Every structure is written in C-alpha cells, then in structure tokens.
Amino acid sequence: MTVVLRTPAIDDPALDARGVRAALLVAFGQVQKAIGADEDIVVVVPAADLLGHRGPARAALVGGLVGIVRAVAFEGARPGWRINALALPDEVDLSDDTAVERVPDGLSGQVVTMGTALIGKVAP
Amino acid sequence: MSTRTALVTGGARGLGLAIARVLAERGHALLLVDRDDAVVAAAEELATDGHRARAVVADLTHDTGLASVVAAAADAGGIDVLVNNAGITRDARLLKMTPEDFAAVIDVNLVAPMRLAEALAEHLREGASVVNMSSRAALGNFGQTNYVASKSGLVGFTRGLALAWAPRVRVNAVAPGLIDSPMSRAMPEDVLVGLVNKIPAARIGEADDVARAVAFLASDDSSYLTGQVLTVCGGRSVAP
Ligand SMILES: NC(=O)c1ccc[n+]([C@@H]2O[C@H](COP(=O)([O-])OP(=O)(O)OC[C@H]3O[C@@H](n4cnc5c(N)ncnc54)[C@H](O)[C@@H]3O)[C@@H](O)[C@H]2O)c1
Numbered sequence: 001m002t003v004v005l006r007t008p009a010i011d012d013p014a015l016d017a018r019g020v021r022a023a024l025l026v027a028f029g030q031v032q033k034a035i036g037a038d039e040d041i042v043v044v045v046p047a048a049d050l051l052g053h054r055g056p057a058r059a060a061l062v063g064g065l066v067g068i069v070r071a072v073a074f075e076g077a078r079p080g081w082r083i084n085a086l087a088l089p090d091e092v093d094l095s096d097d098t099a100v101e102r103v104p105d106g107l108s109g110q111v112v113t114m115g116t117a118l119i120g121k122v123a124p
Numbered sequence: 125m126s127t128r129t130a131l132v133t134g135g136a137r138g139l140g141l142a143i144a145r146v147l148a149e150r151g152h153a154l155l156l157v158d159r160d161d162a163v164v165a166a167a168e169e170l171a172t173d174g175h176r177a178r179a180v181v182a183d184l185t186h187d188t189g190l191a192s193v194v195a196a197a198a199d200a201g202g203i204d205v206l207v208n209n210a211g212i213t214r215d216a217r218l219l220k221m222t223p224e225d226f227a228a229v230i231d232v233n234l235v236a237p238m239r240l241a242e243a244l245a246e247h248l249r250e251g252a253s254v255v256n257m258s259s260r261a262a263l264g265n266f267g268q269t270n271y272v273a274s275k276s277g278l279v280g281f282t283r284g285l286a287l288a289w290a291p292r293v294r295v296n297a298v299a300p301g302l303i304d305s306p307m308s309r310a311m312p313e314d315v316l317v318g319l320v321n322k323i324p325a326a327r328i329g330e331a332d333d334v335a336r337a338v339a340f341l342a343s344d345d346s347s348y349l350t351g352q353v354l355t356v357c358g359g360r361s362v363a364p
Contacts, residue, residue, distance in 0.1 A: 017238035021230050024273055028226045031269075036219055052284030052351070060238060063280020064230070064273045067262060071272035074264035075218055109264060122352075 003034040004100050005043045015057040024064045040082040042100050043069055047087035047113050050124035073109025082108045089115025129200050131155040134210030136163035142331035146339045148175035157193050159183040184236035190243050197247040204249050205342040208237035209257040215267045226270040233274035252293045255341045256282050260301040260357040279353055286351030294350040296341045301357025303329040325358030
C-alpha cells in the first residue's frame with residue numbers, strides 16, 4: 001500500500017521557522033512509521049515552493065520534506081524502500097488522490113513535478 | 125571605501141574559522157559567533173594577525189543568543205555579509221533515529237539560520253550578501269535523515285529568501301562535499317580512501333576550498349548571483 005503524506009502547514013500564510021520545525025518533525029514521524037510498516041510513501045508538495053515562489057518559510061518546509069524523501073530513499077536503496085515527492089502545480093488541489101496514482105512504480109528518491117510552471121528553471 | 129563587516133556563525137573552528145580568516149584577509153571586519161567560548165581565542169588570534177575581529181558567545185537556538193548577536197550587529201553599525209555556517213550532525217539509521225535527534229539537527233542547521241536572517245534583516249546594509257552553509261549531502265546520504273532534511277530545507281530557504289529580498293540583498297548557498305575535518309579524519313582509512321576514489325578531483329577538499337567559495341559569494345564578483353547553490357565537492361555530485 002502507498003501512504004500519502006500531506007502537510008497542512010504548507011498552506012499557512014503565517015508559517016514561520018517554528019512552524020517549519022513542527023511540520024518537519026511530524027513528517028519525520030509519519031515516514032518512520034510507514035517505512036517501519038513496509039509501506040511505500042508519496043509526499044505531496046506544492047511545486048511553487050520548490051523554488052521559493054511563495055516565500056522563504058514554505059520553501060524551507062518543502063525543501064526539508066524533499067530532503068527527507070532523498071535521505072530515506074538513499075538509505076532504503078538496498079532494502080527497496082519506495083518514497084517520492086509529488087510536486088503539484090497551483091491548479092491541482094493537493095488533496096487530489098488521482099494525481100498520486102500517476103507516480104510510476106519503481107521510482108524512489110525522486111521529485112515528480114507535474115505541470116509546466118517550472119520548465120526552464122533550476123531542477124529542484 | 126568603508127570597511128565591510130562580516131558575521132560568521134560557528135566561527136570558533138573548522139570551516140567557520142577558515143571562512144573568517146579568508147574574509148579578514150580580504151579586508152572585512154569580523155563578528156565571530158559561536159556557542160563555544162573558544163570563539164574568543166579565535167577572534168583574538170585574528171586580531172593578533174592585524175585583523176578586526178570580535179567574538180560573540182551565543183547559542184543560536186536560544187532567544188537570548190539571537191538577541192545578543194543582533195545587538196552586536198547593531199553595535200557594529202550594520203552587516204554586509206552574513207554567513208550562516210554553524211551546524212551539527214546527529215547520525216542514526218532511520219528506524220533508530222529519535223525525534224530528539226531529528227529536532228536537534230533541524231534546530232541548529234535550519235531554524236537558527238532562518239531566525240537569525242529574519243532578526244538581522246534590518247541590520248543588513250544595501251547590497252549585502254547572505255551565504256547559507258548547506259551540504260552536498262542535501263541530495264541524499266545514509267543515516268542522515270535529519271541532516272539531509274535540514275540542509276535541503278536550507279536550500280529551499282535560500283531560494284525563497286533570495287526572491288523575497290531581491291534586489292536589496294543577495295542570498296546564496298554553498299554545499300561542500302567531503303572536506304578534511306575532524307569528522308572525516310575519524311573515518312576508517314579504507315572508508316575514506318573509498319570515498320576519495322569517487323571524487324573526480326581525486327582529493328579530499330580543504331577548508332580553504334570552501335572558504336574561497338564563500339568569499340566569492342560574499343564579494344561583488346558575484347553581484348549577479350542570487351538564489352543559487354555552489355556545490356564545492358570536487359565533482360562528486362555529478363560523478364557515477
Ligand atoms: N566538514 C565538512 O566536511 C562539511 C561538509 C559539508 C557541510 N558542512 C557544514 O559546514 C558547517 C561547518 O562544519 P564544520 O565541519 O566546520 O563543523 P564544526 O563542528 O567543526 O564547527 C561547527 C561550529 O558550529 C558551532 N555551533 C554548533 N551549534 C551551535 C549553536 N547552536 N550556536 C552557535 N554555534 C553553534 C560549534 O560550536 C562549532 O564551533 C556546518 O554547517 C556543516 O554542516 C561541513
């Protein structure tokens with residue numbers, strides 16, 4: 001089964017450093033639990049925050065979430081853990097489960113970026 | 125030209141001290157910040173060599189520590205270069221890592237730079253440069269979920285802050301790879317040799333390699349760079 005992780009704090013316009021810390025700590029616990037239960041994981045994030053388009057705190061949170069994805073995939077390469085980030089464009093609701101179904105099997109440690117808004121920009 | 129002032133966190137030793145020395149040699153007055161009071165001797169040594177350096181003993185994870193750094197910046201009449209370098213590791217495999225291990229690393233490596241940048245915003249002079257110390261490990265590493273999250277979060281913060289503060293202040297990051305340090309010297313010889321063999325530059329990095337990259341981003345030579353990550357890893361991040 002695939003566990004889908006969403007971080008409500010990402011849409012808090014008043015998000016600050018302490019909020020980033022709290023949200024990352026929650027995500028870390030959720031990822032640890034899911035990996036311990038042998039689940040695949042998709043972490044859903046807004047694509048705009050990959051490059052900081054909605055402010056530094058949101059970008060720090062999404063950068064931290066992507067870091068968790070990459071670190072866990074790195075450690076899990078041998079045991080075969082599967083964890084990816086799915087970055088959705090503004091026009092797709094973060095709670096849309098159909099988008100999650102489009103993450104291909106066999107990937108791990110990737111940032112799957114949907115939409116066209118980041119084409120021509122730094123690969124996050 | 126008036127003297128430029130640089131504030132370097134984690135300046136008591138290691139990369140922070142090397143960065144401080146290179147910036148001092150390039151004419152900056154230094155504010156060296158560290159929770160370790162060895163920073164006092166580090167500043168004295170720079171002063172003995174004819175540089176202007178002042179130490180601030182402060183823990184950047186505490187409000188009082190942040191307040192004393194802001195007071196020192198105000199006292200200095202403003203800051204031209206902020207180097208968020210202080211950092212820690214607390215490694216453990218994912219399933220053995222405690223929430224405390226995770227939070228401690230996030231607190232020093234991500235929350236403290238975010239709060240410090242915010243607190244110093246009004247003391248940063250027009251044209252100032254902020255350099256955040258990330259790591260090649262932000263792209264992934266074994267047993268470092270906390271560290272990778274913190275350093276990748278710092279890259280995100282760098283991009284967001286660069287956009288928010290442009291064009292008044294530039295914000296970039298440096299991401300060092302394997303650097304000669306107490307941590308690398310503690311590795312078993314065969315592990316270290318194996319890692320060096322994967323580096324296209326065929327050597328371990330020196331603190332000065334990182335310090336010169338920071339000095340470039342701090343200087344007007346990089347005046348058209350903002351929101352970028354300079355990876356100083358001898359090519360390891362692109363090698364197979
Ligand atoms: N050495 C490497 O190979 C390497 C590689 C990549 C990135 N980095 C990063 O470079 C930076 C410096 O690394 P280093 O090897 O010189 O580390 P170091 O441990 O030698 O020095 C770090 C300094 O930060 C200070 N510090 C830690 N927590 C603090 C706090 N809460 N408040 C104030 N000061 C605090 C420590 O007292 C210490 O003097 C870190 O951010 C590290 O993550 C290092």
